[in-house]
Amino acid sequence: MELKNILLDIEDGIALVTINRPKALNAINDDVMTELGWLFNDHLDFQSLKGVIITGSGEKAFVAGADITQFKNLDKQAGCEISRKGHKVYNSIESCPIPVIAAINGFSLGGGNELAMSCHMRIASTNARFGQPEVNLGLVPGYGGTQRLIQLIGKGRAMELLLTADIISAEKALEYGLITHIVEQEGLLAAARSLINKISSKGPLAIARTIELVNAYFDKNANGFMKEADRFGETIGSDESTEGVNAFLEKRKAKFRNDS
Numbered sequence: 001m002e003l004k005n006i007l008l009d010i011e012d013g014i015a016l017v018t019i020n021r022p023k024a025l026n027a028i029n030d031d032v033m034t035e036l037g038w039l040f041n042d043h044l045d046f047q048s049l050k051g052v053i054i055t056g057s058g059e060k061a062f063v064a065g066a067d068i069t070q071f072k073n074l075d076k077q078a079g080c081e082i083s084r085k086g087h088k089v090y091n092s093i094e095s096c097p098i099p100v101i102a103a104i105n106g107f108s109l110g111g112g113n114e115l116a117m118s119c120h121m122r123i124a125s126t127n128a129r130f131g132q133p134e135v136n137l138g139l140v141p142g143y144g145g146t147q148r149l150i151q152l153i154g155k156g157r158a159m160e161l162l163l164t165a166d167i168i169s170a171e172k173a174l175e176y177g178l179i180t181h182i183v184e185q186e187g188l189l190a191a192a193r194s195l196i197n198k199i200s201s202k203g204p205l206a207i208a209r210t211i212e213l214v215n216a217y218f219d220k221n222a223n224g225f226m227k228e229a230d231r232f233g234e235t236i237g238s239d240e241s242t243e244g245v246n247a248f249l250e251k252r253k254a255k256f257r258n259d260s
């Protein structure tokens with residue numbers, strides 16, 4: 001697939017995915033969603049990558065929401081379908097076996113904030129602003145916002161943000177636990193890369209399993225404790241854990257990857 005709305009740059013084992021519609025503050029239309037789905041389901045080779053960074057083009061916005069111009073001609077069925085398509089794509093980001101970091105460089109609103117929340121971690125620049133302004137449009141969130149915002153910041157805070165459509169600062173988002181770091185905009189991608197490089201020095205199988213297990217907590221059909229015991233059993237005998245344990249006992253740094 002030819003990417004027309006997303007820039008993909010792979011460097012040093014890290015895929016930088018930039019939503020590239022700066023004139024519309026990187027708003028997500030159906031084409032962007034299709035391209036994101038293709039990247040995460042068909043294109044990116046997670047075996048060879050250390051991690052993925054998702055960011056927005058320009059200095060003003062991460063993603064200012066779903067593209068509002070596409071709402072004009074949607075009927076009930078089309079609305080439901082476009083929402084389900086978004087859920088599927090964002091779920092594939094959330095279940096990605098390597099770390100996915102949202103580098104939030106400005107407005108993170110509506111469907112854009114929902115994209116950020118489907119990433120495993122969120123770091124933001126000082127100018128970032130966050131919100132779920134759908135009720136201003138007489139709409140509810142459609143890309144998982146009512147579910148993931150509660151998971152990240154709790155019901156009371158989520159309810160207030162969703163019902164008031166308030167836009168909050170990076171400091172408030174940090175206080176709420178929506179993001180984990182604030183940095184100056186020029187250092188944002190370097191901070192995201194540094195986080196991925198730190199994680200990539202650990203065992204890749206253990207990282208993939210940990211992501212799966214943390215997600216299992218929020219899966220109503222999964223028993224996270226049972227799954228954890230199963231995955232612990234699987235990892236304990238692996239080449240990776242043999243190397244990790246031996247390295248500790250031999251007082252040396254574990255070597256989990258060819259490039260580490």
Ligand code: CO8
Pocket residue numbers: 023024025027064065066067068069079082083086107109110111112133134137140141142143
């Ligand atoms: N969709 C389409 N275009 C947008 C969007 C958007 N979400 N946000 C900004 N733009 C466009 C503007 O229309 C403008 O275009 P133009 O230059 O052609 O007039 C350009 O980007 C620049 O924007 P502004 O001039 O408005 O910039 P400001 O600095 O004055 O304001 C704001 C920035 C505050 C971010 C403002 O643009 C804004 O309020 N944007 C809309 C934010 C919003 O409501 N987002 C939520 C959308 S709804 C949603 O995301 C639902 C998700 C679930 C969908 C489910 C399936 C369908």
